[in-house]
Amino acid sequence: MELKRNRILFKILILLISSLWITIPLSAQITKGLNYSLESSGSFSKAEQTPFWLLSNRQGLSSLSNTNGYLRLGLVRPFEKRKHFSYAYGLDFVTAAKYTSSLIVHQAYLDLRYQALTLSLGSKERWSEMQNKQLSSGGLTYSGNARPIPQARIGFPEYVSVPFTNNWLKVRGHVAYGAFTDEKWQRDFAVSGNRRTEHVLYHSKALFWKIGKEPLAPFVYEGGLEMEAQFGGNAYGSTGKIDMPNRLADFLRVFVPTGGDNRSPEGEQTNIYGNHMGSWHSSLAYVRNDWKVRGYFEHYFNDHSMMFWEYGWKDGLVGLELTLPKRMMVQQIVLEYMTSKDQSGPIYNDTDVVIPEQISAEDNYYNHYIYNGWQHWGMAIGSPLMLSPIYNSDGSLSFKSNRVESFHLGFSGTLSREIDYRILYTTNRSWGTYKNPYPEILKDSYYLWEMNYQPRKLKGWKFTASLGLDRGELAGYNNGLLFTIKKTGLLNNN
Numbered sequence: 001m002e003l004k005r006n007r008i009l010f011k012i013l014i015l016l017i018s019s020l021w022i023t024i025p026l027s028a029q030i031t032k033g034l035n036y037s038l039e040s041s042g043s044f045s046k047a048e049q050t051p052f053w054l055l056s057n058r059q060g061l062s063s064l065s066n067t068n069g070y071l072r073l074g075l076v077r078p079f080e081k082r083k084h085f086s087y088a089y090g091l092d093f094v095t096a097a098k099y100t101s102s103l104i105v106h107q108a109y110l111d112l113r114y115q116a117l118t119l120s121l122g123s124k125e126r127w128s129e130m131q132n133k134q135l136s137s138g139g140l141t142y143s144g145n146a147r148p149i150p151q152a153r154i155g156f157p158e159y160v161s162v163p164f165t166n167n168w169l170k171v172r173g174h175v176a177y178g179a180f181t182d183e184k185w186q187r188d189f190a191v192s193g194n195r196r197t198e199h200v201l202y203h204s205k206a207l208f209w210k211i212g213k214e215p216l217a218p219f220v221y222e223g224g225l226e227m228e229a230q231f232g233g234n235a236y237g238s239t240g241k242i243d244m245p246n247r248l249a250d251f252l253r254v255f256v257p258t259g260g261d262n263r264s265p266e267g268e269q270t271n272i273y274g275n276h277m278g279s280w281h282s283s284l285a286y287v288r289n290d291w292k293v294r295g296y297f298e299h300y301f302n303d304h305s306m307m308f309w310e311y312g313w314k315d316g317l318v319g320l321e322l323t324l325p326k327r328m329m330v331q332q333i334v335l336e337y338m339t340s341k342d343q344s345g346p347i348y349n350d351t352d353v354v355i356p357e358q359i360s361a362e363d364n365y366y367n368h369y370i371y372n373g374w375q376h377w378g379m380a381i382g383s384p385l386m387l388s389p390i391y392n393s394d395g396s397l398s399f400k401s402n403r404v405e406s407f408h409l410g411f412s413g414t415l416s417r418e419i420d421y422r423i424l425y426t427t428n429r430s431w432g433t434y435k436n437p438y439p440e441i442l443k444d445s446y447y448l449w450e451m452n453y454q455p456r457k458l459k460g461w462k463f464t465a466s467l468g469l470d471r472g473e474l475a476g477y478n479n480g481l482l483f484t485i486k487k488t489g490l491l492n493n494n
Contacts, residue, residue: 151178
């Protein structure tokens, strides 16, 4: 039955392609510079599930099932250069086998740009704010590990110079509102009694700055703040249904985090309305000819107690990125250390005039008492090293291992003009959570070897082979292969 349905979906995909070819002559301007990509991928694992690095940081386009695959069609029109006003759009359809859904509208967006200001509408792949998307373990607040969240986003995606600073100070940032799309999957996944949500809304905002005039200044500093939130919608669980209001005033409450009114649950009135989290970022780069060394730090916070210095910044991601000349076999190296063990401590008693006895700490990263967790379609929106709910065999959508410590190494380079590669190695130690700790520390190691072949005689073709291994007590012992074939090209350049 599933195979028959996939065949029908694939036929629909072919009809969409055919209709596009018919309409192109009638809309030459709209399709000018339109790029296409056709991709086929299959994963095969000698275990019960897909290895960690064949599953993680792939924009949610992966499956835990030990045998899975997809067919993918992408159409992208980029912005036209040297125009004050321009537009771009993208459509990305996937028909999949043994995924969380068999037909996926992975990307569907329209971007409008006036000079440096951009309005983006729809579902679009986005990555960590300051980490290397190929070699990093991923950002703590947002990583590119989960499926894109449809949203309306306005801002400056690229750095723009601040007036009167002679290009020594630049800023970028955004404000966005959107909606999660996995409620049907949650109903199927969550075992009766486990918390699930419907109609949940999304909010994101960020501001970053860069100090240093490139390429004149050898040192360049970048810093910034990003914040994300879940709000609105309904939650279902063992205690019944919880309604979260989503009026215009509530949109403002998540933009400037404040408590809810009397239509919100009691806990949202005494604290902050919605589920908020974010990161402080800091980066310093040194550039010398073809060499670049960059150190970076991301401090994650789950609420205001860790946002500032009240409890100290003991948790975060520290990284070092080295970029080498292109003539060398190894061209980029990333080293990272991440810890989320502290979470403001196990418990903290505080007293003041208003609240005689206040119990703080136990921030319980990525979990929330109303929303099931910082996840989309079962995958962590933040770091995949806090193992995603898709791994839970009991139908729970919570994060059961958010106190972790990891060391990560990634490097990439070229073997020839046609072959490049990347290698990832991660060690991870897990304590569980404060409320549900593991009896003893669980240790895991994750490996990835990946090679890309782009023959010069076959323009636009790319062949990728990936080998993933897991060795440990939490993710298990898994060996797997992932093969991908991709063809890209230009549909219309008139």
